Amino acid sequence: MALRIMSTVISIICFFFFTKSFGEPTILPGQPTHVSFKQYSGYIVTDAAHGRALFYYFVEADSAHPLSRPLTLWLSGGPGCSSLGEGAFTENGPFQSKDSGHLAKNIYSWNLESNMLYVESPIGVGFSYSNTSLDYISWNDTTTAEDNLKFLLNWLEKFPKYKHSDLYLAGDSYAGHYVPQLASLLLEYNRKPDIRPIKLKGVALGSPLLNLDISMESADDLWSHGAISDETLMLEKTICKIPTYYKELFVYKNLSKECIDVFDRINGEIGDDLDRNDLLSFKCLPSSRAEQFRARATNPMAKGTSAADPCLSDRVLAYLNRPKVQKALHAIPVNWSFCSGPLQYQMDNVDINIIPVVSDLLKSNISIMLYNGDQDAKVSLSQTRIIANTIAKSLKLVPLTSYGPWYDNKQVGGWAQSFGKLRYGKNVTYLTFATVRGGSHGAPYTSPSQALTLFRAFLSASSLPTPKVA
Ligand SMILES: *[C@@H]1O[C@H](CO)[C@@H](O)[C@H](O)[C@H]1NC(C)=O
Ligand SMILES: *[C@@H]1O[C@H](CO)[C@@H](O)[C@H](O)[C@H]1NC(C)=O
Ligand SMILES: *[C@@H]1O[C@H](CO)[C@@H](O)[C@H](O)[C@H]1NC(C)=O
Ligand SMILES: *[C@@H]1O[C@H](CO)[C@@H](O)[C@H](O)[C@H]1NC(C)=O
Ligand SMILES: *[C@@H]1O[C@H](CO)[C@@H](O)[C@H](O)[C@H]1NC(C)=O
Ligand SMILES: *[C@@H]1O[C@H](CO)[C@@H](O)[C@H](O)[C@H]1NC(C)=O
Numbered sequence: 037m038a039l040r041i042m043s044t045v046i047s048i049i050c051f052f053f054f055t056k057s058f059g060e061p062t063i064l065p066g067q068p069t070h071v072s073f074k075q076y077s078g079y080i081v082t083d084a085a086h087g088r089a090l091f092y093y094f095v096e097a098d099s100a101h102p103l104s105r106p107l108t109l110w111l112s113g114g115p116g117c118s119s120l121g122e123g124a125f126t127e128n129g130p131f132q133s134k135d136s137g138h139l140a141k142n143i144y145s146w147n148l149e150s151n152m153l154y155v156e157s158p159i160g161v162g163f164s165y166s167n168t169s170l171d172y173i174s175w176n177d178t179t180t181a182e183d184n185l186k187f188l189l190n191w192l193e194k195f196p197k198y199k200h201s202d203l204y205l206a207g208d209s210y211a212g213h214y215v216p217q218l219a220s221l222l223l224e225y226n227r228k229p230d231i232r233p234i235k236l237k238g239v240a241l242g243s244p245l246l247n248l249d250i251s252m253e254s255a256d257d258l259w260s261h262g263a264i265s266d267e268t269l270m271l272e273k274t275i276c277k278i279p280t281y282y283k284e285l286f287v288y289k290n291l292s293k294e295c296i297d298v299f300d301r302i303n304g305e306i307g308d309d310l311d312r313n314d315l316l317s318f319k320c321l322p323s324s325r326a327e328q329f330r331a332r333a334t335n336p337m338a339k340g341t342s343a344a345d346p347c348l349s350d351r352v353l354a355y356l357n358r359p360k361v362q363k364a365l366h367a368i369p370v371n372w373s374f375c376s377g378p379l380q381y382q383m384d385n386v387d388i389n390i391i392p393v394v395s396d397l398l399k400s401n402i403s404i405m406l407y408n409g410d411q412d413a414k415v416s417l418s419q420t421r422i423i424a425n426t427i428a429k430s431l432k433l434v435p436l437t438s439y440g441p442w443y444d445n446k447q448v449g450g451w452a453q454s455f456g457k458l459r460y461g462k463n464v465t466y467l468t469f470a471t472v473r474g475g476s477h478g479a480p481y482t483s484p485s486q487a488l489t490l491f492r493a494f495l496s497a498s499s500l501p502t503p504k505v506a
Contacts (some may be wrong), residue, residue, distance in 0.1 A: 087167025113209030160379030211246025314476030409475025
């Protein structure tokens with residue numbers, strides 16, 4: 037099946053190979069008038085011999101002097117989901133897709149703070165491709181990180197003025213694997229002689245998969261939200277023998293019949309109409325759209341903002357598949373999708389423990405923010421907090437703030453704690469853990485204002501706003 041898709045992709049590529057240069061300015065069909073920042077999109081070749089190229093969408097900072105702002109590279113997770121569709125068009129990019137192909141400004145876009153580079157990675161995701169069909173088979177974390185590093189180095193050759201910029205890496209979900217591994221390769225690259233080191237400053241991860249056994253354990257969270265029964269929680273804890281069953285499910289594929297039954301029971305109790313990404317999610321029902329928003333509209337956090345729209349992904353899918361849009365993006369015409377590309381990822385890689393990688397980044401003075409929506413039942417906040425606390429303890433980072441609420445627009449945005457240590461006689465924040473109240477698995481989608489506040493604090497290496505400064 038995957039191979040069949042691949043041959044189609046290759047034939048499309050052969051017919052539509054393009055002559056335009058890469059990195060052309062982009063004007064998106066339906067974008068608002070008076071867009072004050074520049075956008076670029078296209079391909080960066082990562083392996084000329086194989087014919088591999090990754091697609092990027094670069095949005096300059098919305099500032100009179102974009103170069104005074106840092107550069108942030110965003111990766112969405114999966115493995116195999118699109119940073120363009122999820123990161124840029126659903127979470128924190130400059131525009132929101134409206135009806136009939138029209139784009140509205142996202143007033144909480146992360147390009148208010150930083151130049152944003154969204155990369156569709158690895159190959160087979162979105163518009164990214166390889167001309168060598170064998171590349172699509174048993175692709176993994178190592179090859180992803182290596183290709184992402186080549187992407188970044190080649191991208192900086194195309195946009196050399198950003199070589200001097202402070203660099204931040206951000207992403208969510210499976211980017212908990214991609215981002216720390218790319219950061220680690222970058223630091224290795226920086227140690228080479230005769231190169232200009234890349235100024236990597238920090239890493240922000242939302243609802244990250246960092247350790248399969250810890251990150252994916254969500255039964256207690258589902259139970260405390262009332263989404264599963266007492267009995268089912270008890271069965272999960274006894275029959276599924278935490279903490280190995282996610283390995284049995286994803287890696288060995290030998291999960292016992294009894295545990296599969298518990299899984300089915302959990303799914304049955306949660307119900308078909310709720311998305312585990314977001315325990316507050318609504319279904320996209322075209323006929324009663326206004327009603328769907330009632331719960332969120334009464335939430336003061338959502339006032340004046342566009343609350344998470346359950347129909348957004350349908351519009352993004354339609355928009356990114358419009359031939360005019362693909363042309364404007366300088367993309368090779370394909371059947372674009374959020375996640376279902378031809379890539380066959382080596383699924384045993386989901387079990388790689390990323391905690392030591394994150395610890396090594398901290399030891400190299402790279403600051404880290406781990407944030408987690410509190411309505412995310414895929415990666416629950418409690419699990420990300422366990423990981424943050426474990427890392428802080430093992431690296432002897434001391435709490436620089438007490439655990440407590442942080443603020444966004446005079447409202448509690450969530451709860452947070454920062455850890456750090458003395459550097460040249462001053463306390464410096466190394467690790468921040470923050471929850472996002474009302475936030476989903478992709479918190480900037482449900483909670484755009486809070487997410488922008490988190491991002492701003494992360495870039496300025498300052499602690500999160502408290503009531504006095506909110
Ligand atoms: C892939 O093949 C097409 C058709 O031959 C070609 O136009 C394109 O440049 C190749 N891509 C890369 C990255 O070499
Ligand atoms: C990924 O694949 C490459 C080449 O196929 C292999 O050398 C490497 O060990 C693999 N990495 C992991 C983490 O599985
Ligand atoms: C699944 O396979 C792994 C590795 O071979 C083994 O350790 C584990 O006990 C197996 N689990 C079941 C339920 O068969
Ligand atoms: C595009 O891909 C989607 C999802 O993989 C599939 O359902 C659809 O049929 C495809 N459309 C075309 C025109 O190939
Ligand atoms: C991290 O910063 C400390 C200063 O607190 C310095 O001594 C150390 O060499 C730095 N480590 C790296 C890998 O840059
Ligand atoms: C650094 O933070 C620790 C823990 O909060 C505190 O005890 C110490 O006094 C602080 N040191 C400085 C120099 O601010």
